Amino acid sequence: MCGGGKTEVLFRGIETGLKAGKRICIATPRTDVVLELAPRLKSAFPSIHITALYGGSEDRHTYSPLVISTTHQLCRFRDAFDMMIIDEVDAFPYSMDRSLKFAVEKSKKADASVILLTATPSPDMKRDRQRGRLQAVKIPARYHRKPIPLPQLKWSGHWKKQLERGLIPKTLQHWIEFRLEKEIPFLLFFPSITMMEYALPLFQKLDRRLLSVHSEHPERKGRVQSLRNREIPGLLTTTILERGVTIERLDAAVIGAEHEVFTESALVQIAGRVGRSASFPIGNVTFFHYGKSEAMVSAARHIEMMNKEAAKRGLLDV
Structure with missing residues (x-):
């Protein structure tokens, strides 16, 4: 479950390992997730020196018993870790790159413990679990005992053609204007960098403070923090922010949700950005589309089934 507290569930095991003198690594495919996890781990283990490794990190020459690293940075190590925790194991690029x-x-050491974390397991992982090849613990509820928001699927007409004509689809415009008026921070996901950057000036007519981010953007970290600090009202983004971002009171929308880049797992992860905080456990997720895709329907069904299982197991407060 996105926002289920998978990282926090590991704290007791990490503590036990550290007390036993073990060296532990939490690896993740994306820099954004490292930046999100590092302060949470430092808060949970204030007496432990923690190293955060990613491209350009200032910690890259330091040693520590607890390391948070992108999978790319693991090329620096050999037989170094007694416990390897791989977060977002299904995420690109790790899921597609054998070198990682x-x-x-x-x-990791030959006898190291290996723990895989994901809210959206791949078909292979599901199959291995069913066949007994993979031990798994399923967490169908969030730590604050509220359900994950169920996405709303809204038809927006031929959104791409409208944007090319200099028009924002009316349903989407109303969605954004409402959040601007109520001062609700939001993420708006686009299927491509090209389309997002082309459309940005249109959205800035609604509010000139709106900005965009993508995987190669040099100010990505700062702009996400600006949204978190309420210095800007919203961000246009690609799927780079589908994971590893926690912002209180956030709403999220997808334009062109039928596009092939928005797989079931991507859409589930996007929905998982909303309602993560115990202070604001609810929120709005909307998939704007020009025809429902199988992935959209499956993502909504996935979230609905997880909520039902959580309720059945008494993990939700009604």
Whole structure:
């Protein structure tokens, strides 16, 4: 479950390992997730020196018993870790790059414990669990005992053609204007950088403070923090922010949700950005589309089934 507290569930095991003198690594495919996890781990283990490794990190030459690293940075290590925790194991690029899997194997000790974390397991992982090849613990509820918001699927007409004509689809415009008026921070996901950057000036007519981010943007970290600090009202983004971002009171929308880049797992992860905080456990997720895709329907069904299982197991407060 997105926002289920998967990282926090590990704290007791991490504590036990550290007390036993073990060296532990939490690896994740994306820099954004490292930046999100590092302060949470430092808060939970204030007496432990923690290293955060990513491209350009100032910690890259330091040693520590607890390391948070992108999977790319694991190429620096050999037989270094007694426990390897791989977060967002289904995420790109780790899921598609054999060299990153090799880096994980090389960096851990031969007898190391390996823990895989994901809110959206791949078909192979589900199959391995059913066949008994993979031990798994399923957490269908969030730590604050509120359900994950169920996405709303809204038809927006031929959104791409409208944007090319200099028009924002009316349903989407109303969605944004409401959040601007109520001062609700939001993420608006686009299927491509090109379309997002082309459309940005249109959205800035609604509020000139709106900005965009993508995987290669040099100010990505700062702009996400600006949204978190309420210095800007919203961000246009690609799927780069589908994971590893926690912002209180956030709403999220997707334009062109039928596009092939928005897989079931991507859409579930996007919905999982909303309602993560115990202070604001609810919120709005809307998939604007020009025809429902199988992935959209499956994502909504996935979230609905997880909520039902959580309720059945008494993990939700009604």
